[in-house]
Amino acid sequence: MQKTTHLLCASLIASVSSVFSTPSLAVDIITVPGSICEPEIGAQQAFFNNTVTNGIQNISAATRSVTCPLVRDNHNNLNGTDSVLVVVFRDGVAAGNTPVTCTLYSKSVSGGTVASNTKQFLGAGATTLALDVNLSALNGYYALRCTLPPQARVIDIVINEPL
Amino acid sequence: MTSAHPWLIAACALNIGALSSTAYVALQYTDVNARMAALAQSGDAAGASSVKPGDERNVVEVSSLLQELDLLKTEMRAAQRKFDDWATKAKQQQSALEEALRTIQLKAEARNTVASQDRILTADELEYQARRQTEEYAAKARDHFQADPIDLKWSSQMTGIIEEKFNNPELKQATLLDTECRATLCRLSVEHTNAQRQADFENQLPMLFAAELPHTTMFQEELANGSVRTTVYLAREGHNLR
Numbered sequence: 001m002q003k004t005t006h007l008l009c010a011s012l013i014a015s016v017s018s019v020f021s022t023p024s025l026a027v028d029i030i031t032v033p034g035s036i037c038e039p040e041i042g043a044q045q046a047f048f049n050n051t052v053t054n055g056i057q058n059i060s061a062a063t064r065s066v067t068c069p070l071v072r073d074n075h076n077n078l079n080g081t082d083s084v085l086v087v088v089f090r091d092g093v094a095a096g097n098t099p100v101t102c103t104l105y106s107k108s109v110s111g112g113t114v115a116s117n118t119k120q121f122l123g124a125g126a127t128t129l130a131l132d133v134n135l136s137a138l139n140g141y142y143a144l145r146c147t148l149p150p151q152a153r154v155i156d157i158v159i160n161e162p163l
Numbered sequence: 164m165t166s167a168h169p170w171l172i173a174a175c176a177l178n179i180g181a182l183s184s185t186a187y188v189a190l191q192y193t194d195v196n197a198r199m200a201a202l203a204q205s206g207d208a209a210g211a212s213s214v215k216p217g218d219e220r221n222v223v224e225v226s227s228l229l230q231e232l233d234l235l236k237t238e239m240r241a242a243q244r245k246f247d248d249w250a251t252k253a254k255q256q257q258s259a260l261e262e263a264l265r266t267i268q269l270k271a272e273a274r275n276t277v278a279s280q281d282r283i284l285t286a287d288e289l290e291y292q293a294r295r296q297t298e299e300y301a302a303k304a305r306d307h308f309q310a311d312p313i314d315l316k317w318s319s320q321m322t323g324i325i326e327e328k329f330n331n332p333e334l335k336q337a338t339l340l341d342t343e344c345r346a347t348l349c350r351l352s353v354e355h356t357n358a359q360r361q362a363d364f365e366n367q368l369p370m371l372f373a374a375e376l377p378h379t380t381m382f383q384e385e386l387a388n389g390s391v392r393t394t395v396y397l398a399r400e401g402h403n404l405r
Binding site: 109133134 | 284289290292293296297300362365366369370372373374377378379380381382383403404405
């Protein structure tokens with residue numbers, strides 16, 4: 001009697017928990033080429049090369065900024081990104097002492113900064129900047145802004161977003 | 164699967180658990196009671212028939228009855244303990260099932276919320292939602308900041324760095340009204356003469372603090388004279404803004 005009751009209860013509880021257990025966390029990964037980025041100031045188009053291979057590259061002698069729109073699939077998520085990886089290139093000679101700096105923005109529908117995270121690279125060659133914001137607004141958007149010293153490039157962007 | 168099934172299954176589990184416990188304990192009691200009644204009858208019969216002082220058989224019989232009575236008492240106590248155990252387990256199972264039901268309820272509510280957010284919003288709804296959320300985030304950021312302990316050394320070091328950065332040409336259009344740093348967070352109050360300058364400030368500020376305070380969140384308020392006041396929270400590396 002006791003065993004039967006235990007088995008019955010255990011099986012019922014197991015069925016209930018298996019039906020309603022939450023699946024493991026899923027991630028939506030989107031990759032975009034650096035060539036999706038645009039000069040921050042429209043009139044500066046001539047100071048950039050934008051190619052499939054090199055992404056967006058500052059070919060001028062001054063430090064300039066680009067902005068990159070990032071696709072957000074999960075418009076209801078309030079916890080920001082899991083990570084945004086930005087592959088950048090810095091020419092150690094041409095850049096002088098100026099780092100490549102990238103800021104990931106989580107914006108509200110009206111453009112207010114809900115959260116931002118910034119990373120810099122002062123080395124030479126290609127590297128990956130790992131950015132992350134932990135807040136987002138319903139229907140808000142994500143964007144990336146990078147300041148590129150001479151010859152620096154944004155090559156690739158990988159967005160890891162919770163589903 | 165419809166939403167009715169989880170309630171049904173959970174309720175069944177709850178009822179079956181409770182009924183089984185009760186039935187088992189009832190059976191134990193019935194058994195012990197029956198044996199005690201039989202013993203009492205046998206004792207009465209022995210007493211009524213032949214009570215002769217010095218009769219060894221009677222002494223042995225009484226002694227045996229007393230032993231059986233002790234045994235029954237022991238069994239009774241054991242049954243009581245089992246009953247107590249069952250009652251405790253039943254209570255625990257009931258709490259677990261009630262918790263499961265609450266979780267199911269919360270999940271259902273969350274599904275409904277997402278469903279309502281998935282429909283097409285009107286412009287007014289979108290604006291209302293955004294305003295409410297900004298207020299909520301601002302309150303949370305304020306609470307989080309106030310809960311941050313104070314590290315005097317880091318706080319004074321950061322305050323100095325912040326004030327120095329505001330001499331940077333990129334931030335000269337902004338007026339720093341107040342700076343306060345604690346152990347992992349800093350809060351700034353900044354005023355801009357117009358909305359465009361505030362937008363430029365939002366672009367520039369995170370880059371200027373990349374090394375010391377790489378995480379930011381900002382809340383702006385338009386004032387009657389057209390100027391904009393921004394409250395900025397910045398967090399040092401490895402620390403969150405909420």
